Amino acid sequence: MPHASSVPVLTIDGPSGSGKGTISALVAQQLGWHLLDSGALYRAVGYAAGMEGLDLSDVEAVTRCAQTTRIQFRAKKGAETRVIVNGHDATDELRTETAGAAASAIASVPSVREALVSLQLGFRKAPGLVADGRDMGTVIFPDAAFKVFLTASAAERAKRRYKQLKDKGLSVTLSGLQREIEARDSRDASRAVAPLKPAADALLVDTTGMGIDEVVAKVLAVVQP
Numbered sequence: 001m002p003h004a005s006s007v008p009v010l011t012i013d014g015p016s017g018s019g020k021g022t023i024s025a026l027v028a029q030q031l032g033w034h035l036l037d038s039g040a041l042y043r044a045v046g047y048a049a050g051m052e053g054l055d056l057s058d059v060e061a062v063t064r065c066a067q068t069t070r071i072q073f074r075a076k077k078g079a080e081t082r083v084i085v086n087g088h089d090a091t092d093e094l095r096t097e098t099a100g101a102a103a104s105a106i107a108s109v110p111s112v113r114e115a116l117v118s119l120q121l122g123f124r125k126a127p128g129l130v131a132d133g134r135d136m137g138t139v140i141f142p143d144a145a146f147k148v149f150l151t152a153s154a155a156e157r158a159k160r161r162y163k164q165l166k167d168k169g170l171s172v173t174l175s176g177l178q179r180e181i182e183a184r185d186s187r188d189a190s191r192a193v194a195p196l197k198p199a200a201d202a203l204l205v206d207t208t209g210m211g212i213d214e215v216v217a218k219v220l221a222v223v224q225p
């Protein structure tokens with residue numbers, strides 16, 4: 001087993017709806033690498049805090065929640081990875097914008113972020129890792145050999161998320177989603193610790209008007225030029 005730091009990492013950061021999850025999963029599959037959906041960890045803690053009826057602004061309570069919540073990923077071939085929170089399959093609840101907003105709220109608490117660091121580092125296993133999030137290239141894996149920052153216009157990101165949630169049968173409006181996404185991005189980008197921003201050595205890819213296959217090819221070329 002090689003030392004963890006010799007295992008290659010590709011970080012894919014960016015705002016909501018930029019395509020991180022989709023692109024990370026496809027690229028990880030192509031490379032045969034492991035996948036870390038770090039947003040799911042923050043969503044899971046936000047969800048667990050909600051289930052316990054915690055006040056999301058109670059720093060001590062949400063920190064304890066981040067330290068004690070059990071989060072498991074159950075990958076199934078050809079199907080969506082299920083996220084199990086404290087033994088309960090919370091996949092459906094985690095994808096809502098309410099869960100995204102709760103995740104963003106608790107993610108601004110430094111001690112919550114600290115509680116999730118070693119769990120994230122543990123995903124770095126041979127033959128490699130694709131890490132999806134906000135601070136993968138800046139804070140969690142600053143030594144990653146490959147870094148990408150995905151963006152797209154706010155209007156396009158809202159449209160993508162609208163279609164995605166509609167297809168899953170959720171009741172949403174485009175204007176409401178655009179407002180919620182913009183509020184979440186501005187909170188994520190303005191927080192003091194690990195804000196949403198590109199690493200200095202990341203390749204910026206504006207995916208507005210680009211198809212998924214085109215983005216996958218561009219990201220794969222970073223790892224396999």
Ligand SMILES: Nc1ncnc2c1ncn2[C@@H]1O[C@H](COP(=O)(O)OP(=O)(O)O)[C@@H](O)[C@H]1O
Binds near residue numbers: 018023
């Ligand atoms: N380049 C793209 N063009 C069109 N749709 C995309 C593109 N990338 C992702 N999508 C779609 O947009 C939605 C949001 O993508 P997702 O990967 O969940 O974004 P993120 O993880 O950054 O929030 C998904 O339904 C996905 O299929």
Ligand SMILES: Nc1ccn([C@H]2C[C@H](O)[C@@H](COP(=O)(O)OP(=O)(O)O)O2)c(=O)n1
Binds near residue numbers: 042
């Ligand atoms: N590495 C990360 C990943 C997510 N977060 C926070 C901030 C985000 O608004 C929420 C939800 O992240 P997630 O990647 O699941 O959200 P999107 O799919 O991009 O809409 O979690 C974070 O602070 N750091």
